[in-house]
Amino acid sequence: MSAPILDDLDRQLIDLLARDARVSNRKIATELGVTEGTVRGRIKRLQQDRLISFTAITGLEMASKSRLAFIWVQAEVERTREVARTIAELESVNAVLITMGSFNILALTLFDELDDLVEIASDTILAIPGVHHVETSIAVKTVKYNARIAKITESGEIDGGGADDGE
Amino acid sequence: MKSDFSFDETDRQIVAELRRNGRATNQQIAERLGLTATTVSSRIRRMEDADQLRVVAVSDFAAHGYEVLMQLSIEVDSRPASEVAHELARFSEVFAVHVVTGRYDIDALVALHDFEDLSHFLLDRLSSIRGIRSITPSIAVDILRYQFDVAPIEARD
Numbered sequence: 001m002s003a004p005i006l007d008d009l010d011r012q013l014i015d016l017l018a019r020d021a022r023v024s025n026r027k028i029a030t031e032l033g034v035t036e037g038t039v040r041g042r043i044k045r046l047q048q049d050r051l052i053s054f055t056a057i058t059g060l061e062m063a064s065k066s067r068l069a070f071i072w073v074q075a076e077v078e079r080t081r082e083v084a085r086t087i088a089e090l091e092s093v094n095a096v097l098i099t100m101g102s103f104n105i106l107a108l109t110l111f112d113e114l115d116d117l118v119e120i121a122s123d124t125i126l127a128i129p130g131v132h133h134v135e136t137s138i139a140v141k142t143v144k145y146n147a148r149i150a151k152i153t154e155s156g157e158i159d160g161g162g163a164d165d166g167e
Numbered sequence: 168m169k170s171d172f173s174f175d176e177t178d179r180q181i182v183a184e185l186r187r188n189g190r191a192t193n194q195q196i197a198e199r200l201g202l203t204a205t206t207v208s209s210r211i212r213r214m215e216d217a218d219q220l221r222v223v224a225v226s227d228f229a230a231h232g233y234e235v236l237m238q239l240s241i242e243v244d245s246r247p248a249s250e251v252a253h254e255l256a257r258f259s260e261v262f263a264v265h266v267v268t269g270r271y272d273i274d275a276l277v278a279l280h281d282f283e284d285l286s287h288f289l290l291d292r293l294s295s296i297r298g299i300r301s302i303t304p305s306i307a308v309d310i311l312r313y314q315f316d317v318a319p320i321e322a323r324d
Binding site: 062096136 | 268
C-alpha cells in the first residue's frame with residue numbers, strides 16, 4: 001500500500017481543523033484563499049480516504065474512566081488475528097494492536113477501579129481461547145500524549161457540511 | 168479551579184452528538200436533542216473554555232507519512248524514570264510517553280516514516296538519553312481498534 005500524498009492545501013486544512021473542527025467552510029475558505037466548494041470537496045475526500053476523522057475529545061475530569069493500562073497478550077501465533085478481533089470487540093478496550101515482539105497483541109484500556117482492570121485482563125482476555133499469558137502495566141504518569149494523530153480504523157462519519165460560525 | 172467544573176446530562180448528549188459528527192451544525196444538534204441552537208452553542212463554548220472539550224480533526228498516521236509504529240518498553244537505570252520520560256517527550260517521533268508500573272518503567276509510542284529512520288532514532292536520539300538500561304520494541308503490524316476520545320487537554324493559547 002503506497003502512502004497517500006497530501007498537498008500543501010490538504011496539510012493547511014488538516015492543521016486548521018485539528019485546532020478546531022467547528023470552523024465553518026466559509027471561514028476556512030477565506031483563511032486559505034480558496035472557494036467553499038474546494039474546502040467541502042477536500043474535507044470529503046480526506047474523510048473518504050480515512051485520513052481524517054472528526055471527533056470530540058473530552059478532558060480527564062469529565063471521564064468516568066481516566067486511568068490508562070497496557071494489557072500485553074501472548075496468544076498462539078496461528079490464532080493471533082482471531083484473538084485480537086475478539087479483544088477488539090470488548091467494549092472497554094480502546095485500542096488493539098497486533099505486534100511483533102515479546103507479546104503478539106497489545107490492548108489498551110481506560111479504567112477507573114483496579115477491579116475493572118482485573119476483570120478485563122485476568123478474567124476476560126486471559127479466558128479467550130488461544131491466549132496463554134497476560135501482563136498488565138498501568139500508566140501512572142502521562143508525560144506526552146498526542147490525540148490529534150491516531151489510527152483511523154472506521155469511518156462512521158457523516159458530513160455535516162460545515163459547522164456554524166462561532167459567534 | 169477547573170476541578171469544580173461539572174457536566175450534566177445535556178452536556179453529555181451534546182458531546183455524544185459531536186463524537187458522532189464533529190462538524191454537525193449547532194442547529195442540527197439542537198434539532199436532534201430538542202434544544203435551541205443558542206443553548207448548544209453556549210454549552211459547547213462553556214466546555215471548551217473550561218478546557219474539558221475540543222472538537223477536532225484527528226488525522227491518520229498515514230496522512231503524515233508515518234508507516235512504522237512501535238511501542239517501546241523501556242527499563243531505566245540509576246535515574247528517575249520521569250526525567251528520562253521528559254527527555255523522550257522532546258523528540259518529534261515520540262507521540263506518547265507514560266511512566267508505568269510493572270516490568271518496565273516507561274512505555275512510549277514512536278512513529279517513523281520508514282525503517283531507515285530507525286537507525287537514526289536509535290543511534291542518534293535514544294542513545295543521547297542517560298539512564299536507559301534496555302529498550303524492548305514491539306512493532307505494530309496491524310491495528311484493529313484505536314479509539315481514544317478521552318485525553319489530557321491542553322489550554323488554548
